[in-house]
Amino acid sequence: MNTDDGSYRRFQAVLFDLDGTLLDTLADIGDSVNRMLAEYNFPGHTMDDYRRFIGNGVHMLVTRALPLAGRSEEMIRACVHRAREIYWQNWNCKTRPYAGIVDLLEALEAGQVPKAVLSNKPHDFTVRYVAAYFPGTTFLTVRGQNDHFPVKPDPASALDIARQIGLSPSSFLFVGDSAVDMQTANAAGMHAVGVGWGFRGPEELLQNGCRTLVNRPSEILPLLECCQESNPG
Numbered sequence: 001m002n003t004d005d006g007s008y009r010r011f012q013a014v015l016f017d018l019d020g021t022l023l024d025t026l027a028d029i030g031d032s033v034n035r036m037l038a039e040y041n042f043p044g045h046t047m048d049d050y051r052r053f054i055g056n057g058v059h060m061l062v063t064r065a066l067p068l069a070g071r072s073e074e075m076i077r078a079c080v081h082r083a084r085e086i087y088w089q090n091w092n093c094k095t096r097p098y099a100g101i102v103d104l105l106e107a108l109e110a111g112q113v114p115k116a117v118l119s120n121k122p123h124d125f126t127v128r129y130v131a132a133y134f135p136g137t138t139f140l141t142v143r144g145q146n147d148h149f150p151v152k153p154d155p156a157s158a159l160d161i162a163r164q165i166g167l168s169p170s171s172f173l174f175v176g177d178s179a180v181d182m183q184t185a186n187a188a189g190m191h192a193v194g195v196g197w198g199f200r201g202p203e204e205l206l207q208n209g210c211r212t213l214v215n216r217p218s219e220i221l222p223l224l225e226c227c228q229e230s231n232p233g
């Protein structure tokens, strides 16, 4: 674990990103968008390409996946609609929680740590995944992209979740796998925890405001007030 300021401050609550942090959804998203592209006779992409395309919401994902010449607003809208339809049918073919995530959530549950999810994934998909994979975990808020808040890295939604939970933003860990997440955390005044197992990797995280880099989910526990005695490993 690498903490840049060496502080011993402990935190009380955790706000999690979803894609690339709790769940490895890469293949189901990539396969679905590739199927949509094939229907339009556009070229597909590798899963490594999708690691870079995912993170700023579905509109941006589809825009990045389309060839430059195909990026009219009308075409993007039609392709988003079709990609969503395909993904809704194929959301759960290859998706898995990352190793150690279920154990982490159980430990947080036992420690009564307030938890929430904030994703740039469309809200209906976000709720569906969390309900399917983490039925035993109490998330006080599960929020995906919606019409009420701008997408991350705008901090408005993260701040609203802190307000709902009734804790100051500075008492939160914000745990994510991308530059967008690290930027959101810092803009919201939350402690940015970057995960080494996600879609983007440590370099991007450290360059975008990551305060603590973790390589295993259990390394999050000692950062929390409730779990100071926890032994990462």
Ligand SMILES: O=C(O)COP(=O)(O)O
Pocket (backbone or CB within 6 Å): 017, 018, 019, 020, 054, 055, 056, 057, 058, 061, 118, 119, 120, 121, 122
């Ligand atoms: O679907 C996206 O764009 C990213 O979703 P995330 O915020 O859970 O990483």
